[in-house]
Amino acid sequence: MNGAELTLEVLKQHGVSCVFGYPGGAIMPIYDALYESQVKHYLCRQEQGAAFSALGYAKASGKVGVCMATSGPGVTNLITGLADANADSVPVVAITGQVPTALMGTDAFQEIDVLGLSLSVTKHAFQVTDVEELESTLHKAFEIASSGRPGAVVVDIPKDIQVAAVNQRPVLIESNPIASPDNQTLAAARELMHRAKKPILYVGGGVSLGNAVEELRAFSTITGMPSVSTLKGLGTLTTADEGYLGMLGMHGNKAANLAVQACDLLVAIGARFDDRVTGKLAEFAPNAKVIHLDVDRAEVNKLRKPDVTVLGDFKKSIPQLCAPLKITQWRTECIKQHEQTRPNYVANESSATSQIDAPSMLNQLSNMMARETVVTTDVGQHQMWVAQHMQFSHPRNLLTSGALGTMGFGLPAAIGAQLSRPEDCVIAISGDGSFMMNVQELATIKRFALPVKILLIDNTKLGMVRQWQSLFFDKRFSETDLSDNPDFIQLANAFEIPAQTIFKSQDVSAGLKRMLTAKGPYLLHVKINEDQNVWPLVPPNTANQAMLEG
Amino acid sequence: MNQHLLKIRAHNQPTTLEQLLRVVRFRGFNVDRISMNVLPQEQVVDISVKVNSKRPIHLLENQLMKLVDIDTVYVEKSFAAQARC
Numbered sequence: 001m002n003g004a005e006l007t008l009e010v011l012k013q014h015g016v017s018c019v020f021g022y023p024g025g026a027i028m029p030i031y032d033a034l035y036e037s038q039v040k041h042y043l044c045r046q047e048q049g050a051a052f053s054a055l056g057y058a059k060a061s062g063k064v065g066v067c068m069a070t071s072g073p074g075v076t077n078l079i080t081g082l083a084d085a086n087a088d089s090v091p092v093v094a095i096t097g098q099v100p101t102a103l104m105g106t107d108a109f110q111e112i113d114v115l116g117l118s119l120s121v122t123k124h125a126f127q128v129t130d131v132e133e134l135e136s137t138l139h140k141a142f143e144i145a146s147s148g149r150p151g152a153v154v155v156d157i158p159k160d161i162q163v164a165a166v167n168q169r170p171v172l173i174e175s176n177p178i179a180s181p182d183n184q185t186l187a188a189a190r191e192l193m194h195r196a197k198k199p200i201l202y203v204g205g206g207v208s209l210g211n212a213v214e215e216l217r218a219f220s221t222i223t224g225m226p227s228v229s230t231l232k233g234l235g236t237l238t239t240a241d242e243g244y245l246g247m248l249g250m251h252g253n254k255a256a257n258l259a260v261q262a263c264d265l266l267v268a269i270g271a272r273f274d275d276r277v278t279g280k281l282a283e284f285a286p287n288a289k290v291i292h293l294d295v296d297r298a299e300v301n302k303l304r305k306p307d308v309t310v311l312g313d314f315k316k317s318i319p320q321l322c323a324p325l326k327i328t329q330w331r332t333e334c335i336k337q338h339e340q341t342r343p344n345y346v347a348n349e350s351s352a353t354s355q356i357d358a359p360s361m362l363n364q365l366s367n368m369m370a371r372e373t374v375v376t377t378d379v380g381q382h383q384m385w386v387a388q389h390m391q392f393s394h395p396r397n398l399l400t401s402g403a404l405g406t407m408g409f410g411l412p413a414a415i416g417a418q419l420s421r422p423e424d425c426v427i428a429i430s431g432d433g434s435f436m437m438n439v440q441e442l443a444t445i446k447r448f449a450l451p452v453k454i455l456l457i458d459n460t461k462l463g464m465v466r467q468w469q470s471l472f473f474d475k476r477f478s479e480t481d482l483s484d485n486p487d488f489i490q491l492a493n494a495f496e497i498p499a500q501t502i503f504k505s506q507d508v509s510a511g512l513k514r515m516l517t518a519k520g521p522y523l524l525h526v527k528i529n530e531d532q533n534v535w536p537l538v539p540p541n542t543a544n545q546a547m548l549e550g
Numbered sequence: 551m552n553q554h555l556l557k558i559r560a561h562n563q564p565t566t567l568e569q570l571l572r573v574v575r576f577r578g579f580n581v582d583r584i585s586m587n588v589l590p591q592e593q594v595v596d597i598s599v600k601v602n603s604k605r606p607i608h609l610l611e612n613q614l615m616k617l618v619d620i621d622t623v624y625v626e627k628s629f630a631a632q633a634r635c
Contacts, residue, residue: 296616
């Protein structure tokens with residue numbers, strides 16, 4: 001056995017059945033081993049596509065995603081995806097080829113300092129310079145990627161290590177279980193909750209990462225506490241709970257933002273007080289005491305000092321805080337506010353000539369699609385419309401680039417999601433700007449005959465940047481025009497993907513139905529008005545109650 | 551600006567010092583003085599680093615504790631008190 005074969009054996013031991021990647025000189029021994037391996041390799045058409053596919057696979061399944069690339073440009077292309085994974089706490093292991101150890105540090109062909117590049121954007125990075133350490137290093141990489149707060153881990157393997165002979169041997173890896181919460185702090189949290197008259201539950205993506213969605217739902221039901229969600233927390237709570245007020249923050253629901261600003265206790269679970277959530281930090285929930293539950297100590301007291309900190313496993317901490325609260329009046333106020341501020345959706349069949357209203361279309365799609373449909377998004381206006389106007393039954397059913405906000409995420413992430421959940425419908429919802437950033441992955445969809453649906457919302461603009469130019473830069477529309485986009489129908493057809501364009505609201509229902517019932521991949525190209533914007537919007541460095549409403 | 555003295559024990563890996571200095575810079579701290587001592591038999595390294603910043607030291611302490619190769623981070627309380635005098 002050589003190092004390359006050992007690498008694939010370790011992947012199999014960790015239950016990895018598929019990897020995403022792109023071959024090249026320094027990783028050829030591993031690709032040679034893949035030729036006869038049970039590990040299925042999915043060839044993407046650029047390394048960034050491979051990284052995002054691994055992300056999509058991991059996010060949709062809860063397993064570790066694996067991607068591979070060669071040295072030099074292979075790694076630099078991979079880096080954006082790894083940074084995205086780490087920022088959103090997604091477990092991904094990247095295996096990269098490196099020039100032979102004798103050439104390292106000589107500026108060899110396709111040599112780059114992988115550790116130097118990746119340490120700042122990953123949870124950890126290894127370089128294996130002794131084949132005897134390869135096996136234990138790979139096991140450690142999986143343990144680090146998936147334990148505690150998950151993240152991306154790189155294992156850089158020089159070519160001579162890949163071909164060196166090695167014997168497989170049992171390896172014992174210490175696991176790091178998440179600590180149990182402290183009883184004293186739990187008691188302090190219960191006391192604060194008991195005293196609060198206007199508490200709000202602030203749910204982040206960490207709840208799902210901690211496999212505590214059911215515990216959180218029970219907490220919401222038992223306490224009756226009105227709740228709000230971050231972008232990454234969407235799907236944790238659903239509209240079945242009428243106290244759930246939707247997303248908060250820059251593009252949050254009015255009722256959600258107003259409730260947070262008025263509350264006297266904020267129970268933050270798996271959330272990190274991100275600037276897109278808080279608006280002007282000093283004026284965020286100004287009258288609230290804070291209970292912060294997290295697994296990552298570094299997220300506590302980073303931006304907002306909590307009154308009580310509960311560190312540790314959510315599956316253990318959340319149930320210990322479940323107790324009914326006497327907050328009927330506050331809950332009723334919040335629900336009433338929510339009812340009064342719900343968006344009015346336009347009936348898309350109302351007029352034969354009217355243009356398509358993107359929020360109404362997405363709401364309609366949300367009502368039509370199966371409960372376990374996976375939606376991926378790119379970044380921009382369409383992403384916020386999805387967050388505002390679609391409902392998800394679980395956080396693993398909405399895959400989006402939250403922290404890093406990477407355009408080009410959606411299409412390759414949908415590929416990974418489809419492969420991890422072949423029985424479920426996967427829809428990539430994209431904008432015309434984002435779609436072109438990793439459009440080469442249409443070839444991957446074609447190659448593997450993946451039934452990914454693509455809903456391309458096209459305003460021939462970089463819509464979100466343009467919206468900000470309109471609001472904050474005197475309508476100086478610098479470099480946001482995309483009216484020279486390609487013919488998206490011809491483009492899809494070039495990859496043997498059937499496609500259709502719709503322009504008018506009367507065509508929405510039939511278009512969506514055609515997309516959802518297509519057996520294979522399908523692209524629905526939706527032309528919308530370039531002036532349709534995302535509302536509400538809280539201007540930067542402004543308190544969340546001062547939202548603009550269009 | 552507040553000065554702080556950190557005493558760190560870490561695994562002796564090629565990337566340990568690079569990671570430490572990167573986190574110090576990225577989290578808004580400057581290095582005033584640094585020294586390290588490798589304990590070869592134990593494969594560990596002791597690092598003493600004096601930093602300054604307007605930011606509270608717990609932000610750096612918590613970020614350093616997340617690094618895989620760092621075992622312990624100790625903030626010298628007596629040094630902080632002296633530095634303020």
